[in-house]
Amino acid sequence: MNESPEEAAAPLPPTLTAPAAWRTIDFISDLHLSPDTPKGVQAWADYLIGTTADAVFILGDLFEAWVGDDSRHEGFEADCAVVLVRAAAKRVIAFMAGNRDFLLGDDMLEACGVLHLQDPTVLSAFDQRVLLAHGDAWCTGDTAYQQFRRQVRNPAWQAQVLSKSLAERRLYASHMRSESERQMASHTGSWFDVDSAIALRFMTGAQTPTLIHGHTHRPGSNALVHGFVRHVLSDWELDHSLHARAEVLRWQGGEFRRITPGEALSAA
Numbered sequence: 001m002n003e004s005p006e007e008a009a010a011p012l013p014p015t016l017t018a019p020a021a022w023r024t025i026d027f028i029s030d031l032h033l034s035p036d037t038p039k040g041v042q043a044w045a046d047y048l049i050g051t052t053a054d055a056v057f058i059l060g061d062l063f064e065a066w067v068g069d070d071s072r073h074e075g076f077e078a079d080c081a082v083v084l085v086r087a088a089a090k091r092v093i094a095f096m097a098g099n100r101d102f103l104l105g106d107d108m109l110e111a112c113g114v115l116h117l118q119d120p121t122v123l124s125a126f127d128q129r130v131l132l133a134h135g136d137a138w139c140t141g142d143t144a145y146q147q148f149r150r151q152v153r154n155p156a157w158q159a160q161v162l163s164k165s166l167a168e169r170r171l172y173a174s175h176m177r178s179e180s181e182r183q184m185a186s187h188t189g190s191w192f193d194v195d196s197a198i199a200l201r202f203m204t205g206a207q208t209p210t211l212i213h214g215h216t217h218r219p220g221s222n223a224l225v226h227g228f229v230r231h232v233l234s235d236w237e238l239d240h241s242l243h244a245r246a247e248v249l250r251w252q253g254g255e256f257r258r259i260t261p262g263e264a265l266s267a268a
Contacts, residue, residue: 013206016122017124017125025057029060029234047248060100060214065100065177095109098136134215140195210228248261
């Protein structure tokens with residue numbers, strides 16, 4: 001009998017081994033930065049340049065939209081590139097693409113001195129192994145999104161989009177955001193979590209009892225089963241909600257704790 005995708009052996013992700021000198025590692029995701037989030041952009045810039053961490057791992061959706069690496073030469077994207085360059089000169093900055101900034105590629109990362117992470121990736125540090133992912137690929141219950149994801153991750157589709165002018169791509173991204181907002185409004189109350197069976201399959205195969213992911217905007221920590229724990233990263237919402245939220249997951253001394261971006265600037 002053929003195995004289902006959920007039962008098939010998970011491919012082994014690459015492993016990144018932290019230098020022994022690292023003492024503190026920060027994880028963030030789902031900032032959804034754009035020209036419309038000035039408070040979020042400022043908080044991110046202050047944090048990324050000033051954090052006391054030896055490394056910052058950005059696990060997807062740093063930007064609300066990314067229309068191609070050539071956009072980094074002007075306007076909002078150019079300002080963000082400057083922040084990344086300044087931060088990467090101080091500490092390791094690593095980036096994993098999410099469902100919003102999947103067109104952010106090696107040209108941008110190399111120009112900014114940022115490390116490119118595959119999704120998923122194992123991080124080995126403090127004599128422990130953790131599995132890092134954005135999380136969207138494992139939300140298999142959201143079938144409409146998974147169909148969209150397959151389309152936009154197709155190299156042929158990406159090449160076709162990137163062949164258009166920057167102005168055309170910006171208009172297209174604006175249209176996609178509007179369509180996404182319309183669909184979200186029509187599905188109020190619907191929410192899809194990471195499929196725990198798939199997550200456990202990857203964790204078991206990679207020998208990683210700890211998973212860190214974003215995407216769902218439901219920050220918290222819980223046991224998937226006994227001995228396997230996941231930490232869901234916080235989204236950052238500082239501009240358009242009465243209930244501001246922004247968290248950093250800090251890994252220090254082998255322990256995880258949630259702190260504010262401001263606390264990351266002075267925490268020991």
